[in-house]
Amino acid sequence: MNDLPAPVPFLDLLRIEELDQNLYRGRCHAGAPLRAFGGQVAAQALTAGGHTVDPERTVHSLHGYFLRPGDPARPIVYQVERLRDGRSYATRRVTAVQGGEAIFVFSASFKRPEPAAGERQRTMPPVPGPEELEDAFAVWAATSPEDFATTTGFHSLEMRFVPADAPGLPPEPAGVPQQFVWMRTGTPLPADDPLVHACALTYLSDLTLAPTTALHLQKPRFQRSEPNQVALASLDHAMWFHRPFRADEWVLYAQRSPSASDGRGLALGEFYDRDGVLIASAVQEALLRELRSPSG
Template identity: 75%
Template sequence: MHVNRQEAPGEAIVGSFIDLLRIEELDENLFRGRCHAGAPMRAFGGQVAAQALTAAGRTLAPGRLVHSLHGYFLRPGDPQRPITYEVDRVRDGASYATRRVTAVQRDEAIFTLSASFKRPEESSARQRTMPPVPGPEELPDPFPVWEQSDPEDYERAAGFRTLDMRFIPADSPGMPPELPGVPQQFVWLRTGTPLPQDDPLLQVCALTYLSDLTLASTTALHLQPHRIQRTEPPRIILASLDHAMWFHRPFRADEWLLFAQRSPSAADGRGLALGEFYNQEGELVASAVQETLVRERRRTERG
């Protein structure tokens, strides 16, 4: 789905998905970007992480590909203000390189990222088999439903509308049985506009953005079934605490990827979600883990 419109004052202009990853180089290890809102008045964490990874990757010579990242969300980001990304070149080894990035607003760190890069090498391979779930072409587009049910919220969500999503119903053929105490959801995702074929860093950064769209809601499925549109007023408070990813095989984020997600634990106001990304050929291309703040709003807060 392609969007081309002007954002509100202070926000970035979002015309295509690649605009969500765009950052400006201020100095050798210093970059600046803008992020749209995820929750009201909070920058979307997946975009902050993706821009931080973009900054890290731009300090390396070609030939090293990111294979893992670990990030911590420290403070809510302000979507009305730019974010500065400070890169620390921790190590450049013969095979591996490490970067640490701090995202800063108003002289305070809002997010930290550690990312590891390596040179590709040949080795034996194995993976978990992708479940035989329905393909994206068999599933409805949820965005028209969102637009009809909440036009104002849909119009504000310019960033999310530059991507494509297809939710797989729980009773679909081929869905793995849900284990007791382990809610799950399966979603097909891709960017809504093509990405350059010769930029593997951009593909990984795009998937970093996509990986933060539904993991948090997976941790709260036992409290409230997911809906792409927000409830008014929301019953659940969700916020990403930390996020980790591992990239196993080359992929394209502008082609359909199945995001198989499960949440094995929720306790102490926190939920854990595990996710696996498969391409349409059944290859496991990436894995993600996220811990999320999960709180039920008190009745007085919900009106």
């Protein structure tokens, strides 16, 4: 098994520079060859929008559209619009611009905490804990060392895939592939900054959600050595944050894909902490096209 590089500080992936009021600049690593990782673009957009909001208000939802692939070799400028500041809620729109063109548009809503009227949630499946599972990046480094070496940004986190035959997994409905992955940042995050943890979870949420739509065609990138069978790209992404959490502690990402058609796939995800608390939900639509063989 290959030795893994030491993780770089995860906070470096969220760092942006303030250029002027409501104007920020950042850089994103590649998620695929010559394409900036969409989860980092969304996380930096949330960082930019969150910097213009009263810290007492925490993000509770975000919605984004990926318009063009970002270039990881060039900086990205984030333009923030302050759409609303009400007594309880605040709304921000962020446009990520590169080369004079919008590559990502994003809106986020923030609110002040308030007492719950009566809480409920779906129960987390009793899956094996992360300590019992293989390190996904160690497996990836061993099976696809060249691919692994080109994606240094992912070295700032940890992942453990739950095997499909693990005890406790709910049965997979016909036509609805599913996967369960433990995740966390590879380095500690500030304990007293909910925005940082929300941005980190936004980054994590984009790692395996689109690949869930293609599980009927191929294994996720981190678990296979064979070439891609499909073209995958995030089209839009939405998240809802339900309860406080820490992204530098293990969270379970329960994902399923109820539909694939018309060159698109839909995936739903739920995040749980180690105590089984549902902390966030995510939905993503992805471009999903089978690749033709060179002779096809």
